[in-house]
Amino acid sequence: MTIDRIPVGSAYDVLVGRGVLAQLPAVVPDDATRVLLVHPPTLAHRADELAAALRAGDRSVLVAQLPDAEAAKTADVAARLWSRLGEAGFTRTDVVVGFGGGATTDLAGFVAATWLRGIRVVQVPTTLLGMVDAAVGGKTGINTPEGKNLVGAFHEPVAVLCDLDLLATLPRADLVAGLAEVVKCGFIADPRILELVTADPAAASDPDGEVLPELVRRAVAVKARVVAADLKESSLREILNYGHTFAHAIEQVEHYTWRHGDAVAVGMVYVAELAHRAGLLAAHLVAEHRRVLTSLGLPTTYRGGRWEDLLAAMRRDKKTRGDLLRFVVLTDVAAVTRLEGPAESDLRAAYDAVSATD
Numbered sequence: 429m430t431i432d433r434i435p436v437g438s439a440y441d442v443l444v445g446r447g448v449l450a451q452l453p454a455v456v457p458d459d460a461t462r463v464l465l466v467h468p469p470t471l472a473h474r475a476d477e478l479a480a481a482l483r484a485g486d487r488s489v490l491v492a493q494l495p496d497a498e499a500a501k502t503a504d505v506a507a508r509l510w511s512r513l514g515e516a517g518f519t520r521t522d523v524v525v526g527f528g529g530g531a532t533t534d535l536a537g538f539v540a541a542t543w544l545r546g547i548r549v550v551q552v553p554t555t556l557l558g559m560v561d562a563a564v565g566g567k568t569g570i571n572t573p574e575g576k577n578l579v580g581a582f583h584e585p586v587a588v589l590c591d592l593d594l595l596a597t598l599p600r601a602d603l604v605a606g607l608a609e610v611v612k613c614g615f616i617a618d619p620r621i622l623e624l625v626t627a628d629p630a631a632a633s634d635p636d637g638e639v640l641p642e643l644v645r646r647a648v649a650v651k652a653r654v655v656a657a658d659l660k661e662s663s664l665r666e667i668l669n670y671g672h673t674f675a676h677a678i679e680q681v682e683h684y685t686w687r688h689g690d691a692v693a694v695g696m697v698y699v700a701e702l703a704h705r706a707g708l709l710a711a712h713l714v715a716e717h718r719r720v721l722t723s724l725g726l727p728t729t730y731r732g733g734r735w736e737d738l739l740a741a742m743r744r745d746k747k748t749r750g751d752l753l754r755f756v757v758l759t760d761v762a763a764v765t766r767l768e769g770p771a772e773s774d775l776r777a778a779y780d781a782v783s784a785t786d
């Protein structure tokens with residue numbers, strides 16, 4: 429298979445294909461004499477191999493294993509890595525490599541963004557969700573006890589390598605969760621994604637087939653186009669947050685026992701229900717959300733958590749302005765607008781709709 433090169437404006441390229449990992453030594457800049465490669469426990473062996481491939485000449489490569497999944501995205505973990513960078517004398521020509529899922533690349537990007545006020549980061553996503561979303565676009569961050577991704581920085585990578593071969597070892601549940609962000613791109617910007625999923629949901633989630641690579645390329649292209657136009661989320665970029673207001677509330681209330689992608693699936697149904705109640709979205713398109721997501725094995729209901737806690741978490745969403753909750757909503761497929769300050773009765777009714785038994 430050929431390697432596709434998807435540019436993010438003129439800032440950097442996202443390479444997508446099989447065997448792309450072999451490009452890592454070439455994309456780490458030559459003047460980086462120190463590299464910190466961070467990875468989750470699940471990828472320890474592969475990380476050591478990558479580190480060996482990066483050691484050349486007088487370059488030193490540190491390898492740091494992070495706590496798995498969301499436990500990596502804490503101030504403590506970031507502080508431990510800052511200490512390692514300081515002890516090893518990392519300078520502004522040195523580089524961080526994030527090798528893992530979205531949790532790893534968010535943390536790697538955040539550490540790179542904050543060390544010396546910003547050193548370069550190369551992102552090597554190893555989950556579907558990381559490839560189509562987290563590693564692209566320069567949003568980096570950690571969680572705090574008050575909520576999800578509340579501390580972070582916009583810090584673009586110098587390159588993103590999406591090696592589809594890495595998906596071979598990804599647990600099925602994590603692969604499916606990643607498809608939620610792909611479907612998101614379908615609803616907000618690229619209806620062809622929804623057609624491909626609808627035509628053959630099994631093929632869409634087959635890491636060995638040809639449909640999944642096409643979905644990855646399309647989702648990356650959506651993200652690349654949006655972040656190239658609005659890196660710092662002054663307006664357009666908010667569309668990538670479709671479904672995330674309720675999703676982040678679920679994740680927080682459930683103490684990060686829910687996969688991000690699963691929460692986004694439910695979050696999209698929630699906001700579709702909300703848009704319908706506001707008179708913006710037709711009932712058949714709300715049903716379409718449930719149909720597409722269910723066909724892939726994604727959840728569309730959430731029963732649990734106290735409504736008051738979910739609402740409080742939603743108020744801390746970054747799209748909120750003052751006391752005004754703001755949602756990215758659809759009026760049609762690929763027609764996005766904002767819903768500001770919906771009635772509390774509608775917010776609650778949409779919650780009742782996603783928590784109702786079928």
Ligand SMILES: NC(=O)c1ccc[n+]([C@@H]2O[C@H](COP(=O)([O-])OP(=O)(O)OC[C@H]3O[C@@H](n4cnc5c(N)ncnc54)[C@H](O)[C@@H]3O)[C@@H](O)[C@H]2O)c1
Nearest residue numbers: 468470497529530531554555557561562567594597598688
């Ligand atoms: N910065 C952004 O723009 C952005 C976008 C979307 C999501 N995110 C963030 O991404 C995170 C979710 O990312 P995720 O879904 O990749 O989860 P994750 O990083 O927690 O990874 C999921 C699991 O897969 C394992 N894993 C990773 N690669 C593997 C592989 N190749 N083989 C076997 N196991 C592997 C990990 O160890 C982990 O247990 C959330 O924190 C979310 O907030 C950020």
Ligand SMILES: O=C(O)C(=O)C[C@@H](O)[C@H](O)[C@H](O)COP(=O)(O)O
Nearest residue numbers: 561565567576577665668669672746
């Ligand atoms: O890139 C973006 O912008 C997104 O919103 C993509 C989301 O899928 C992602 O989960 C992001 O981390 C959420 O951002 P946040 O600003 O709501 O923390």
Ligand SMILES: [Zn+2]
Nearest residue numbers: 609672688692
């Ligand atoms: Zn997301």
